[in-house]
Amino acid sequence: MNRTRILAIALVLAAAFSLHAGPGLIKASTKGKLETVKELLAAGENVNEPDKNGWTPLMWATYYRHLPVTELLLEKGADPNSQATSAYASLAKGATALIIASYYGLDDQVAALVNKKAKLDLADETGNTAADYARQYNFSNVLEVLAKAPGGAAAGGGSKVFLPKGVDGTPLSKKYTSVVMEDFTAKSEISKDYAYAVTDCQTNALAVMIQRKGFEKTEMATAGKKYDETTLLVRVDITELRITSGAARFWAGAMAGNSFVHAKVTLVDAATGKVEREQLLTTENNAWGASWTAGSTDRSIPKDMGAIIAGYILTVGANK
Secondary structure, eight states, X not given: OXXXXXXXXXXXXXXHTGGGOSOHHHHHHHHTOHHHHHXXXXXXXXXXXXXXXXXXXXXXXXXXXXXXXXXHHHHXXXXXXXXXXXXXXXXXXXXXXXXXXXXXXXXXXXXXXXXXXXXXXXXXXXXXXXXXXXXXXXXXXXXXXXXXXXXXXXXXXXXXXXXXXXXXXXXXXXXXXXXXXXXXXXXXXXXXXXXXXXXXXXXXXXXXXXXXXXXXXEEEOOTTOOOOTTEEEEEEEEEEEEOOOHHHHHHHGGGXXXXXXXXXXXXXXXXXXXXXXXXXXXXXXXXXXXXXXXXXXHHTHHHHHHHHHHHHHHHHHOOO
């Protein structure tokens, strides 16, 4: 075989491995080869050796959802707080393994990382922490894990409810002991195309409020019934809603776009009819995260919005 042909083959092979070029441990971690990772660590390969993007084996194991590899690397001394020295895909420079896991909604990876002292307050180049991404894309399971972690409150993940950024969470001037919720409304095209989604949103909002016991009494409103001055009436109108279909997510992945819900929440004094507060709440999922989770965050977004609505009501109006 002549030298030109050998060189050509070498260039092809180099290109094939260029995406994850770096130490053997990085390649094994990327592919989830647990036994190979064990062998390389036993042979003395550096558990924290970064690649050209500043990504460590731990970061790649997290990115590709290889939990057993993540756990092994952490056990062997991998630093959960290493930060990427350059951007990769949709992740910014400065991302940590915890930010990567939170960005994609990988709560099992998040749990493994926080158990090994991953710092919740580290931010990437955009200024976003792991909790910021989980809140932005409403990965409620990730937020629950972060809330229970040491320092969760300081990182913005420790409160009982998680309101989107920019939402006025100041308490109402008056405290209420009871809340009644009217049936959620939506414009005709939403009611026609996503009737189940409106119902899911309403059902979960009520369920979360009852579960968290922020009011002495929580129920659906009864037509014609009069309520006293201790009762807060909730009206919710779903103004915008898009749910990426499973087929679209399967064939187009992240390119199918985000799913989202916009809801106008109106809080009314049930006795006087006075509007106490109006607030637009919005949430959208992460299209890349939805692809990773086979569309589960598309399907769950109406319930996620229900939880956000419940959290908002509990934050501003609950008496407990």
